[in-house]
Amino acid sequence: MKVSLTVNGKPVSVTVDTRTTLLDTLREHLRLTGTKKGCDHGQCGACTVIAGGRRINSCLTLAVMHEGDTVTTIEGLGMPGQLHPMQAAFVKHDGFQCGYCTPGQICSAVATLDEIERGIPSHVSVDLDVKQSVTPAEIRERMSGNLCRCGAYSNIFDAIEEVAGAKA
Amino acid sequence: MKAFTYERATTPAAAAAALARDPGAKLIAGGTNLLDLMKLQIETPTHLVDVNRLGLDRIEPMRGGLRIGALVRNTDLASDPRVRKDYAVLSRALLAGASGQLRNKATTAGNLLQRTRCPYFYDTTKPCNKRSPGAGCAAIGGFNRNLAIMGTSDQCIATHPSDMAVAMRVLDAQVEVVKADGAKRTIPIADFHTLPGSTPQIETTLARDEVITAVTLPAPLGGRHIYRKVRDRASYAFALISVAAVVQSDGRGRLAFGGLAHKPWRVEAGERLMPQGAQAVTDVVLRGANTTSQNAFKVALVERTVASVLSEARA
Numbered sequence: 001m002k003v004s005l006t007v008n009g010k011p012v013s014v015t016v017d018t019r020t021t022l023l024d025t026l027r028e029h030l031r032l033t034g035t036k037k038g039c040d041h042g043q044c045g046a047c048t049v050i051a052g053g054r055r056i057n058s059c060l061t062l063a064v065m066h067e068g069d070t071v072t073t074i075e076g077l078g079m080p081g082q083l084h085p086m087q088a089a090f091v092k093h094d095g096f097q098c099g100y101c102t103p104g105q106i107c108s109a110v111a112t113l114d115e116i117e118r119g120i121p122s123h124v125s126v127d128l129d130v131k132q133s134v135t136p137a138e139i140r141e142r143m144s145g146n147l148c149r150c151g152a153y154s155n156i157f158d159a160i161e162e163v164a165g166a167k168a
Numbered sequence: 169m170k171a172f173t174y175e176r177a178t179t180p181a182a183a184a185a186a187l188a189r190d191p192g193a194k195l196i197a198g199g200t201n202l203l204d205l206m207k208l209q210i211e212t213p214t215h216l217v218d219v220n221r222l223g224l225d226r227i228e229p230m231r232g233g234l235r236i237g238a239l240v241r242n243t244d245l246a247s248d249p250r251v252r253k254d255y256a257v258l259s260r261a262l263l264a265g266a267s268g269q270l271r272n273k274a275t276t277a278g279n280l281l282q283r284t285r286c287p288y289f290y291d292t293t294k295p296c297n298k299r300s301p302g303a304g305c306a307a308i309g310g311f312n313r314n315l316a317i318m319g320t321s322d323q324c325i326a327t328h329p330s331d332m333a334v335a336m337r338v339l340d341a342q343v344e345v346v347k348a349d350g351a352k353r354t355i356p357i358a359d360f361h362t363l364p365g366s367t368p369q370i371e372t373t374l375a376r377d378e379v380i381t382a383v384t385l386p387a388p389l390g391g392r393h394i395y396r397k398v399r400d401r402a403s404y405a406f407a408l409i410s411v412a413a414v415v416q417s418d419g420r421g422r423l424a425f426g427g428l429a430h431k432p433w434r435v436e437a438g439e440r441l442m443p444q445g446a447q448a449v450t451d452v453v454l455r456g457a458n459t460t461s462q463n464a465f466k467v468a469l470v471e472r473t474v475a476s477v478l479s480e481a482r483a
Contacts, residue, residue, distance in 0.1 A: 144268075144404040
């Protein structure tokens with residue numbers, strides 16, 4: 001089936017089997033291998049991309065469901081020489097060890113700060129009637145869908161907190 | 169994943185007609201549960217009907233309450249200012265479930281229809297009556313620490329995994345459905361999910377050719393809204409047990425429970441005892457409990473969690 005998408009600002013058209021996930025479309029058809037396949041079951045967050053302005057697990061959605069959609073991957077956030085502030089902060093704070101979960105962590109982190117900015121509450125938000133601020137508890141709760149087997153969490157947290165602080 | 173054909177439905181009735189026409193057809197909305205199961209070949213539809221473009225993604229006022237379109241995403245439902253203000257137990261339940269990524273995709277109707285996370289349902293090398301009726305149940309006598317203690321049968325001790333559905337149950341939501349011929353009906357949430365009995369493969373009273381179009385909430389109940397989820401880690405885990413509570417200032421109210429049964433568990437005769445305290449409530453709510461050596465802890469956990477919730481409501 002033919003699917004047309006806008007990926008990282010560029011219109012693309014691919015012909016895929018109906019079974020092809022968005023993740024496999026990005027990696028195998030569009031050669032955007034920054035997005036990683038971890039568990040392939042929506043449990044680890046390594047495949048996180050931003051589709052239609054929202055972070056999703058690209059392994060748990062079919063390419064054919066995204067006809068006409070806009071997708072941003074880690075490559076679309078920034079590349080060497082012109083890093084996104086979140087990418088630069090991950091480098092500065094050493095927010096990784098093996099690096100496999102990192103693209104998903106960064107896409108998720110960018111979307112997390114956007115979700116807080118848009119007033120979306122979380123499980124740890126004390127009051128549902130007021131807009132949440134960026135607190136350590138909010139960052140940790142909202143990033144719980146991204147696992148890091150190397151355990152770089154404290155540095156990942158530092159990177160996100162720095163970007164959040166710079167925006168505030 | 170097994171091969172399947174794919175179409176995008178244009179109306180709910182057309183989606184229902186596709187289901188009626190093809191016994192191998194299934195609807196796909198968020199896909200977060202269905203695709204997971206398809207990769208494991210636990211679900212093997214031969215045709216997928218994509219319902220994402222039906223426009224059922226609005227939350228509208230209705231008869232003093234709210235009408236929530238079937239495709240409203242979990243994030244959007246939890247964030248809606250009317251839900252946060254008047255149905256906070258629903259916001260809280262949604263936010264206690266899954267991850268940010270999954271909530272962005274998962275839909276209201278899909279959440280109700282998600283399958284159990286019983287490990288034996290997922291393990292295709294083990295017998296499961298829900299997956300293969302008549303095969304037997306490896307969970308009974310297996311690792312069943314997190315499985316059901318209420319409404320079980322000798323065929324199945326799976327739980328319904330949803331947090332949202334527990335809040336919908338305490339709010340007495342109703343499920344609007346449509347058939348291929350356009351005929352509509354409304355199913356009270358209490359009658360929507362079923363107990364396993366001798367047919368654990370059947371999980372709802374939805375007919376094969378019915379499509380959920382909306383979930384409606386009655387007028388706000390007022391009171392304190394609390395959703396308390398007890399789990400093995402602080403985030404991104406299914407409930408051991410959960411309690412959805414709406415507590416009025418006189419101490420009366422409603423309680424529904426997750427993690428206990430094949431459906432959200434609510435016993436009105438038990439919640440009438442709320443002013444008498446957690447033990448009185450729990451004795452009635454858990455009457456007839458069928459526990460194993462591994463999950464008997466849920467009885468004490470329910471009582472203590474109810475006590476904590478009632479105490480929070482008084483504070």
